[in-house]
Amino acid sequence: MKARRLRIVAGLALVTAACGGGLKTVSKDGYRAILAFSKQERFEVAVRRESQRVEAVMDGAPIVKIMRPDLKKVWQIRPSTKKLMETPWTPTDEIVPGYPLAPGFDPQAYADRFGGRIKKIGDDAHGLHPCDRWRMDLPSGDVVTIWVARDLERLAVKIEHAKKEQGDEGQPFTTTELLDVRVGAASDLFEKPTGYAEVKSYPDLLKR
Numbered sequence: 179m180k181a182r183r184l185r186i187v188a189g190l191a192l193v194t195a196a197c198g199g200g201l202k203t204v205s206k207d208g209y210r211a212i213l214a215f216s217k218q219e220r221f222e223v224a225v226r227r228e229s230q231r232v233e234a235v236m237d238g239a240p241i242v243k244i245m246r247p248d249l250k251k252v253w254q255i256r257p258s259t260k261k262l263m264e265t266p267w268t269p270t271d272e273i274v275p276g277y278p279l280a281p282g283f284d285p286q287a288y289a290d291r292f293g294g295r296i297k298k299i300g301d302d303a304h305g306l307h308p309c310d311r312w313r314m315d316l317p318s319g320d321v322v323t324i325w326v327a328r329d330l331e332r333l334a335v336k337i338e339h340a341k342k343e344q345g346d347e348g349q350p351f352t353t354t355e356l357l358d359v360r361v362g363a364a365s366d367l368f369e370k371p372t373g374y375a376e377v378k379s380y381p382d383l384l385k386r
Contacts, residue, residue: 202361202362203331203361204281204330204331204333204361205227205281205282205331206227207226207361207362207363208224208225208226208227208229208361208362208363209224209225209330209333209359209360209361209362209363210222210223210224210359210360210362210363211223211224211356211357211358211359211360212356212357212358213232213274213277213279213354213355213356213357214354214355214356214357215353215354220357221233221234221274223273223274223279223356224363224367224368225279225280225363226363226364226365226367226368228246228247228248229244229245229246229247229248229365229368230244230245230273230279230280230368231243231244231245231273231363231367231368232273232274236384237384237386239256239257239258239259240256240257240258241254241255241256241383241384242254242255242256242257243255243273244367244368244370245267245271245273246267246368247267247269247271249267250266250267251264251265251266251267251370252264252265252266252267252271253370254380254383255371255374256383256384257371258386259385259386260373260374260375261374261375261376261377261382261383261385262370262371262374262375262376262377262383263376263377263378263379263380263382263383264370264376277334277337277354278334279334280333281330281331281332281333282331282332283324283326283332283333283334285298285312285314285324285326288314288324289314292314292316292322293316293317294314294315294316294317294322295314295315296312296313296314296315297312297313298310298311298312298313299311299312299313299323302325304325304327304335304336304355305335305357307327307328307329307330307335307359308327308328308329309325309326309327309328309335309336310325310326310328310332311323311324311325311326312324312326318342319342320339320340320341320342321339321340321342322337322338322339322340323337323338323340324336324337324338325337327359330359330361333356333359334356335355335356335359336353336354336355336356337353337354337355338352338353339352339353340352
């Protein structure tokens with residue numbers, strides 16, 4: 179019986195090796211998802227280690243933004259017109275301002291950015307993902323609740339912003355979510371495309 183178990187384990191190891199060295203993980207292989215601000219405001223995002231990508235529709239056509247901290251470059255791409263704008267990357271750049279797209283969510287570092295106080299308030303679920311739920315109190319009196327998926331290596335999958343004054347119109351979106359998270363993002367999603375004309379300004383990029 180013991181010899182049989184050893185043969186099974188060895189066989190599984192061979193299958194794993196043949197499939198590329200094990201299961202894909204968010205931290206190693208990245209992920210793709212839909213970032214949803216509302217039913218109408220939804221964007222394709224992809225993350226692989228430091229590299230990040232977001233795709234939106236502007237004036238009826240897609241526009242893609244790729245951030246490459248390793249190369250210290252940001253590319254904005256208009257596939258429909260084969261135009262590209264390149265700008266330098268800086269450490270303060272965020273492809274989606276205020277939303278932590280990388281796994282390994284650090285609650286204290288996130289709270290420090292906004293001068294808030296944060297604490298874990300319990301367990302919850304977002305879709306099929308078991309989550310730690312965190313509450314951050316901001317100096318303004320607003321409350322931010324963050325759902326962090328344990329099965330996705332502490333990826334923030336939902337952020338809910340509640341205003342102190344319910345009638346305050348200053349916060350256009352109260353909930354932001356990562357939906358349909360798929361582990362794995364090919365490295366070529368984050369490469370500079372070839373055959374594109376480079377432009378120097380955003381208005382030139384949007385010209386048809």
